Amino acid sequence: MVIQQNEMEVAALSDKYASGAAWMNGEVIPIGEASIPVNDWGLIHSDITYDVVPVWNGGFFRIQDYLDRFFESMKALRLDPKMTRGKIQEVLTEMVSISGFRNSYVSMVCSRGLPRVSGSRDPRDCANYFYSWCVPYIHVIKPDIEVIGASALIAESVKRIPDNSINPIVKNYHWGDFTVGLFEAKDSSYETVILTDQDGNITEGPGFNIFAIRNGTLITPKSGVLSGISRKTVLEIAEGLGIRTEIRNIKKTELLRTDEVFISTSGGGVIPIAKVNEQIFSDGQCGAVTLEIRKTYWTWMNSPAYRTEIFYKN
Amino acid sequence: MVIQQNEMEVAALSDKYASGAAWMNGEVIPIGEASIPVNDWGLIHSDITYDVVPVWNGGFFRIQDYLDRFFESMKALRLDPKMTRGKIQEVLTEMVSISGFRNSYVSMVCSRGLPRVSGSRDPRDCANYFYSWCVPYIHVIKPDIEVIGASALIAESVKRIPDNSINPIVKNYHWGDFTVGLFEAKDSSYETVILTDQDGNITEGPGFNIFAIRNGTLITPKSGVLSGISRKTVLEIAEGLGIRTEIRNIKKTELLRTDEVFISTSGGGVIPIAKVNEQIFSDGQCGAVTLEIRKTYWTWMNSPAYRTEIFYKN
Incomplete structure (x- = not known):
């Protein structure tokens, strides 16, 4: 059986990314440093979408399907982070590569962000914000x-x-x-x-x-x-x-x-x-x-x- | 009429807090530095509650009612930030005082936080997290x-x-x-x-x-x-x-x-x-x-x- 979890899980090579990595604003950073503003609408209105693609044995599983769904979700919510699909795939790949995780839960997120116009209550005024993070493979059930x-x-x-x-x-x-x-x-x-x-x-x-x-x-x-x-x-x-x-x-x-x-x-x-x-x-x-x-x-x-x-x- | 907004609004005295202030982990910081982890359950499960008390002309309006409701919300969601009601009122007061805002939207928040046990999917394992932030008075309608x-x-x-x-x-x-x-x-x-x-x-x-x-x-x-x-x-x-x-x-x-x-x-x-x-x-x-x-x-x-x-x- 191929589900020998302990054998297959390889720890991150660097302590820096042992708990996880994130991609934010063009940089890969340790997950402990990855955060979003307390007044981002992704948080205060849960006005945000995400997707999670699994990495197993050093490869993404069905990543095109996950990217399809992520783009459909963003379209439905009228979120546009001004990033192409190719760029997002590149970002995810770079982040996981740097993290060293061979088995990982890889999250891509697009938030409504903060209004460009101070005091606005109109979601159309917000600068939508893409970021991504990965952690060791998550088991929904132990x-x-x-x-x-x-x-x-x-x-x-x-x-x-x-x-x-x-x-x-x-x-x-x-x-x-x-x-x-x-x-x-x-x-x-x-x-x-x-x-x-x-x-x-x-x-x-x-x-x-x-x-x-x-x-x-x-x-x-x-x-x-x-x-x-x-x-x-x-x-x-x-x-x-x-x-x-x-x-x-x-x-x-x-x-x-x-x-x-x-x-x-x-x-x-x-x-x-x-x-x-x-x-x-x-x-x-x-x-x-x-x-x-x-x-x-x-x-x-x-x-x-x-x-x-x-x-x-x- | 008492609603002469422009006359009553007093800008924050310090540029540092002009956009807002936050209280996190015992410190008052500029709102631009206030953020929560991208994997906090308050964000990824919207497992969080909040309340907003208005400050008008340099005083809280009905703050005891807002604190009542905030504590009722936390109780209903089984959130416990291990802070007394008195301490939370003290924190809000200190933050607004430092911000200098005479008219303000003052938010108190309690998030589920992150699991104390790595990999746990049980909300009972999380360290609940209180924080607070304030910005110039928000008008739901212009x-x-x-x-x-x-x-x-x-x-x-x-x-x-x-x-x-x-x-x-x-x-x-x-x-x-x-x-x-x-x-x-x-x-x-x-x-x-x-x-x-x-x-x-x-x-x-x-x-x-x-x-x-x-x-x-x-x-x-x-x-x-x-x-x-x-x-x-x-x-x-x-x-x-x-x-x-x-x-x-x-x-x-x-x-x-x-x-x-x-x-x-x-x-x-x-x-x-x-x-x-x-x-x-x-x-x-x-x-x-x-x-x-x-x-x-x-x-x-x-x-x-x-x-x-x-x-x-x-």
Whole structure:
């Protein structure tokens, strides 16, 4: 199996970038020095978009897909950092190369910034601001639990923000609903949380999409969710494996009656969920179909077809 | 009238703080140097709360009410910066005093911060972080328009985030819905935007509560809104003036049929809205009832009963 995390993780060669690196205003700096103004609208109005491309074994995974989505998000929010796609890819590559990280969570961000006109309350007056940062690969679920299967609670205390308030396809930092749900889950000793929408349909969790296997068919929610690149990868893998897929609404009661549940995320790939609420799936282990998709996912992560290798200076 | 903005605004005595000041980690610094880490959860999860107390003519207005609300917000989000209420008031006072601002927008903020445990995805592991900043008094509506009446568009493209996703009583930076609405309004040359909820009820706008006068009765929305201190002030003023008040749902169609509309905000007080969508109110001027409430509001802003004077070092 290719998921020998400890073997593959290579520490940053320089102490300077051990915790992470950032690209800001044309320079690569240690992450501890990377900050944004306390009155930037990206912070005070959460008027900001981002994307995260994983680096694995020294190469970006599907970076063109991530850049596509990042540019679509910026367009939807009418953000324009005056940087070309080629320049942004160059910046990400340079930053990761200098950091030395072979496995990394690489974030690209565009914020509304600050108004060019003093006192303006008009978002059209702001100078939009691009920056980027990378840290050692982030696991949405701890690596030891990733293999055996995590537990998730379907939140009762909060509903996912609806699509007509915040468009979930535009990757955003509006995580207040997830945070309330995470507290509910963590207080009951679940690893993570799943949110439902106003109509009781399963949506997504903090940083991941959700899948279920029922009678051999792969099901994933249609609305209230990010169009995850890992989700897209899972759907393509399923197609290749001849697994029937359905993208549609799933009620909580149906999810609890399925055979296998897993999540997809750039921060860990395909991760089995062995328990949802009180319900145990696949005898509390990774289900057979999930395992097959998971294996293929890691094969793809290491496949030249999906990778863009990074030339490291260190 | 007490709203002679230009006469009352006194520039910061020192160039150093002309744009603003901040209090961070025990020190008062120029606002241009005040920033938070790019990976602070206050930014990347908008896991943060804030409050804004106005300083007018060298004194805080109703600072105890603002501190009450700030502590309630922190409690609701399970944020604890390990600072007493007295200490926070002391910090705000010291910062404004050093800034020299006699009229100021004074922001107090508590962010989730960064995890104490590397790689943790659990909000309970974070070191919560308090900071504060102040800038010259912010006008939600430009001062020249504040007097004659602003225009507002009821957004069609977006709905206010529901209370069961993000609790609006907890003052928050989840402004993505307002931002979409603001673009819609500004593109059609309206000064600001009003959002409706999923059921078509009027809620609030970016930084203000909404009121209407109908047949002499003051009406303001019940749900989907912040419990504004300025809103509370308006309700108390109305009571003092013998104006009947109703806190209840208002449909868009009803709002457009009322006699006067105004907004309340710490950033400008009571501001007439002379036009909503295509509908003109009070012949495009400040209505008579609004004007009476507005006058009283500014009397209160200057009244010792509601003020806490600041001792300025400059």
